[in-house]
Amino acid sequence: MLSARQIKEQAVRAGADFCGIADIERFDGAPPDMHPATIFPETRSLIVYGSRILKGSYKGIQEGTDWSSYWVFGYGPGILNSMDGATEAVTELLAAEGYEAVPLMGGRTLQDEAPPNRPPVAEGKLPPCISIHTRMAAALAGLGEFGWSKVFLTPQFGPRQRLAVLATDAVLKPDPLFDGSLCDRCGVCVRTCPGKALGGDRQGVTVEGRTFEWGDVDYGQCKVTHWGLNPKASPFVQKDLPGMRMEVDKTDYTWFEAYRLGFALGEIIDYVGLLARGSAEHGAVSRPGSVCGARGCIQACNTHLETRGVLRGGSKQDGE
Ligand code: SF4
Numbered sequence: 001m002l003s004a005r006q007i008k009e010q011a012v013r014a015g016a017d018f019c020g021i022a023d024i025e026r027f028d029g030a031p032p033d034m035h036p037a038t039i040f041p042e043t044r045s046l047i048v049y050g051s052r053i054l055k056g057s058y059k060g061i062q063e064g065t066d067w068s069s070y071w072v073f074g075y076g077p078g079i080l081n082s083m084d085g086a087t088e089a090v091t092e093l094l095a096a097e098g099y100e101a102v103p104l105m106g107g108r109t110l111q112d113e114a115p116p117n118r119p120p121v122a123e124g125k126l127p128p129c130i131s132i133h134t135r136m137a138a139a140l141a142g143l144g145e146f147g148w149s150k151v152f153l154t155p156q157f158g159p160r161q162r163l164a165v166l167a168t169d170a171v172l173k174p175d176p177l178f179d180g181s182l183c184d185r186c187g188v189c190v191r192t193c194p195g196k197a198l199g200g201d202r203q204g205v206t207v208e209g210r211t212f213e214w215g216d217v218d219y220g221q222c223k224v225t226h227w228g229l230n231p232k233a234s235p236f237v238q239k240d241l242p243g244m245r246m247e248v249d250k251t252d253y254t255w256f257e258a259y260r261l262g263f264a265l266g267e268i269i270d271y272v273g274l275l276a277r278g279s280a281e282h283g284a285v286s287r288p289g290s291v292c293g294a295r296g297c298i299q300a301c302n303t304h305l306e307t308r309g310v311l312r313g314g315s316k317q318d319g320e
């Protein structure tokens, strides 16, 4: 019989920086199109693990000299591939004991990405764009809490990590929910975000008496900024398209519209196109890069939390 400890140790041995476990009961009340059991009905436990974003990956953007390091090692293929080892190792451990493991595609914006009104493949099925809320899964696995920015915060690395989720039919002891408090609602993320995308209406979920709260995010304004089309966050757009005067806070794009705009303009904004080609060379789908560098939601928040001395730092999972 596998223990939760064995699973977590395997994930960390194989490259994750931390790992936590939620039972499926904590997802009671989740919408069906965001519920793990919609993909894998036998799910009993969710294994959530993460890899830290190296602070150095932001340096080139801070210096105004290189935008590729964060894109590859902090956002896209490099850091995501770094969790593949943990996914394979934990899956093998579960399989050796006769359990299934189902890697779940994360992201809350996947539904926006799907073609609109995509029909179910059969009667009684949901449309095929189920989107597990990765950050919520991490909260339910006891790994940390939401910041007001809606970025997930851990006591080790604050806002600096990417997350992955495996669903399994193994019954594993869940971790207690995080009972600390990292986000002090300082508002630095909101004020520093060049896309004016953060700090909307309060949103929240209460599970087992623990309430997780965040401010709503304008995903369209974030996406056009993130893609480097907002002159307040990108030195490239004005250079290559001097006539373009996008006042991002006056735009009303959906996430999907902004997403597609980035691909279209990536063809004619040289540096955005360069990032797209660079990411393809690292094995990712060619796409515009993360030009904003998460200036508000990750960089400024991380500095704030470090200054307050609330981050534990460290390398691998502790307390186990
Ligand atoms: S900067 Fe970080 S700590 Fe401050 S409000 Fe935003 S998420 Fe919370």
Ligand code: SF4
Pocket (backbone or CB within 6 Å): 192, 193, 194, 195, 196, 197, 198, 221, 222, 223, 225, 226, 292, 293, 294, 295, 296, 297, 298
């Ligand atoms: S990625 Fe950039 S635009 Fe988006 S929320 Fe973070 S700081 Fe704002």
